[in-house]
Amino acid sequence: MSFLRSYALPRLVQWAVVILVGATVTFIIPRLLPTDPVEQTLNRVSSTTVTDPRAVESFRNAIRDLYGLQGTPLEQYLRFWSRLIHGDLGPSLGAFPTPVTQIIRDGLPWTVGLLGSTLILSWILGLVLGTLAAYFSSARWSHVLAGVLVTIYPVPYFILALVLVMVFAYYIPLFPLVGGASGQASLSLAYFASILQHSFLPAVSLLLGGTAFRFIIARALAGGVIASDPVVYAEVAGLPKRRIIFGYILRNSLLPQVTDLALALGALFEGALITEFVFSYPGIGYRLYTAILQSDFNMIMGVTIFSIVGIATAALLIDLLYPLVDPRVRYR
């Protein structure tokens, strides 16, 4: 019980605070900005057709209602929350009566699949490679690997993804340029193969960035552990290298990496959004891009709120799973 109170409760509170702050920010921003989304939408519609003033006025009220801009700010805020709690993000304006939540739900499996697999893969790859590079820090391959990954790391995702598209989908057409899969959705092997083929390049672009980041940290952490007493003793005792690396160094540098996963999640999610624009991968990011092109305010707003809640929840889950790997939290 004391574990729940001292460990889980503060994290739950922080989770609630994140969502409160995030939702409030998304509520306030559109109201602080000098531009009025209602007038913007109105202008776009009425610039193409000529309508009489009364129709414009009723249309304005309709949009105002749609955006939740009726009543005093406090009323708007309360209504905003009640809609949020009911999971109602309003209809998409680009694909009109379809609710935003429906569109997000359609895109979600793609994004989660891409993000989840690359997150785990890049985490493991970066961790193992970084640890090995730290242990064999004088080896030639270690220098080369570090040089390559340190160069890749600061490059913006967009540039990375763009270069990958240019090289591997355009000049050397190994992979398809756009889309998530070809053929009818089914449980067949061919369909899975096509999913893999389509998601390969997006995944690689995310993997490169994620692995480089994890590698740099893992190498630094492992460097610290290598110099610690237990490892020095293990070396002196002549334990097999494999055991030293995986049993001592990797294990001891693992913990900060687990908590860090929760923080890196947001960044990787941003990367996934960008990757999806570049590769036209049918996840949330691509739908967000379509919403920008269609000036679909509701959809952009919905994706923003959804991503805040989603990332906060995922971070909470990682935090709550943390005691599984760190015995000290469990037995405190």
Place this chain on the structure above:
Amino acid sequence: MQEPDRAPQSPAPDSPSYAAPSPALPRGLSPEGRGGTGHARAMDPGAAGHNATVPSESAALNPPRPTGERPRGSAGEGRATGTPGGEGGAPVAPRSERLVWSVVRDLFRFSASFRAGAVVLLVLLVLAALSIHAPYAPDARRVVPVDRPPSLQYLLGTTTLGQDVFWLTTYAIRNSLFIGTLAVIIGRSIAVLLGSFSGYVGGPVDRVLSAITDSFIVIPRLPLLILISFMVRGNLNLISLAILLGLLDWAFPSKRYRAQVLSLREEEFTNTATFAGMGTLKVILREHLPFLIPFLMADAVSGFLFAIGMEITLSILGLSDLGMPTIGTMIYWANYYQVLLTKRLWWIAAPLVSSVLLVVALYLLSTSLGTYLDPRTRLKNLGLRRAAADA
């Protein structure tokens, strides 16, 4: 997109002089937490320059206090033992400048990656400076023949819009550097002030501010940025874009400054300053800020990387001022005119190459600074210097 929010929680260096009021490492996450004695290798350049490694409170509560000291260690000691308000009106600025200068000089002398980064950055700065002498206005179109490949007359070719790619690139680098600089100044000002205020004041204020800061760390910023820039579409010029980016990039660094001030607060000289009647803001700005400067330098670079990455992202989505040449808008227009399909690679190569050069150069500067900030590296350098002096 950059990233992971880059958070250099450099493994807290343990040097002999290091005596932080270490609160019994609750989670003991840093390798040092487990009694490691550290090693030069522990301080990887990479981790230092970057945020987001060890989000643990334990590591955060052990800021490497000695980093504030000058290489020869006089600044810190001088402060700590200084007479109560002794230097009275002694302005901080010259001291801080001297500090920055000495760090840069040492770095140039001892770090190859710093030299490489500095040279590349210098070249890019020269290119940006050349834009003053550009024969065309930044938004001028149809001033040169369209779609010429690189030649002696048009060094990097021309675009479909009738722009000279070389001069366009100089403008793009200049504008992107401007956005990055302004965003860094805004973001770091908020981070330093909020973080040190929160750490210095402590108590409930600190708890509330920390909870808000933590929220902003978790909240993905790209959707927010898209939402905002979508709404002010067309009105987002260089300055407002920079302000927007700066306003979104303060959370992680703020946490780090808070952690540092938390330990600085326990130092003797803070008490001395308080008893001498200095106000909160004055103590933070005059007494604590000089200690934060070395970290600030490394951190400014990660802010720069964020700003440049986000500028490119927003521009490619068509959400920034597309008439203004920046690295991002150059890529946008090149994509818009399908340079890949029409084989006019020179148009897109220029912004791609310059952006990669820019970020890698900045990153090299940041990592070498990170290595330098590790007292162990500095001790080694001190040894080298002494040896050189003896010889």
